[in-house]
Amino acid sequence: MGDVINDVLVQAPWPLALGDDNPAVIRSRPGGSAANQAAWLAELGMDVVFAGRAGARDAEFHRRELARFGVEPRLAADESAPTGTIVVLVGPDGERTMITDRGANLRLGPADVPAALLDDAALLHLTGYSFFEPGPRAVARGLLAEAARRGVPVTVDPGSAAFLAAPSIGPAAFLGWTRGAAVCFPNVDEAAVLTGANPPPAADPAAMAAVLTGYYGAVVVKLGADGAV
Structure with a gap:
């Protein structure tokens, strides 16, 4: 369960010149x-x-795309809000900067994710984005x-160091909400926020x-090109 998005990928051949053409x-x-x-x-x-919420205008597109990969889509179509959009700025080194409008994802409700979806489930996977705003968090x-x-065991990917560190969330709250998950998959930045460690490197x-591991059954810290611990 979680976010479905229209990604706009902007790949620049060199660092951006702010205030000018690129x-x-x-x-x-x-x-x-x-x-x-x-x-x-x-x-x-x-x-x-996969259960989530998209704008009515392109909900069917996202259903088809998910099904193309073999996913059974359970997408609610929102008549009042568009599908979320993220502008992903990809630098020459491959580093990504994301500018996010989550759109219909923020209007996810209990009716969009009925408990019956867990009837035959062997695992529930959630990402941190489902916890960063009150509506999706309640779901x-x-x-x-x-x-x-x-x-049913649960796995969780914290998703965003910036959102985890925001005053409206904070690491203690996130750890409390997700404590007991079978596996947590933070990257180095997210793990540093959650543990209060010195920032990378x-x-x-x-x-x-x-x-x-005091909170989760197992922890996989993702290291980008260097693999994981």
């Missing part, structure tokens, strides 16, 4: 942290259902409680993973 290659792609995860799992041969926490009642991934 050449770039610009492409549009379906995306979203949770929708991407669903597509990759289905591509690997797993049986995946996510309700689904977590239902998964716990049914004995000084932070020790193995040490941060060890701290976070």
Whole structure:
């Protein structure tokens, strides 16, 4: 369960010149942290259902795209809000900067994710974006409680160091909401926020993973091109 997004990928050949023209290659792609995860799992041969909310104008497009990868889409179509959009600025070193309007994702409601979706589930996967705003957070926490009642294991990807560190969220609240998940998949920046460690590159991934196992069954700290701990 989680975000489905219209990604606008802007790939610049060199660092941006602020306040001036910049050449770039610009492409549009379906995306979203949770929708991407669903597509990759289905591509690997797993049986995946994805639940989320998109704008009515292109909800069917996203259903088709998810189904193309083997995902069973359960997308609610929002008549009042457009599908979320992210402008992804990709620098020459591959580093991404994201400018985010989550759109219809913020209007996800309990009716969009009925408890019956867990009837045959072996695993529930959530991303941090489902916890960063009150509406989706209530849905996510309700689904977590239902998964716990049914004995369905949960995995969580924190998703965004910037959102985790925001005063309206904070690491303690996120750890409290997601505590007990079978696996947590932070990257180095997210792990540093969650543990209060020195910011990368000084932070020790193995040490941060060890701290976070006080909250989760297992912790995988992602290291980009260097793999994971």
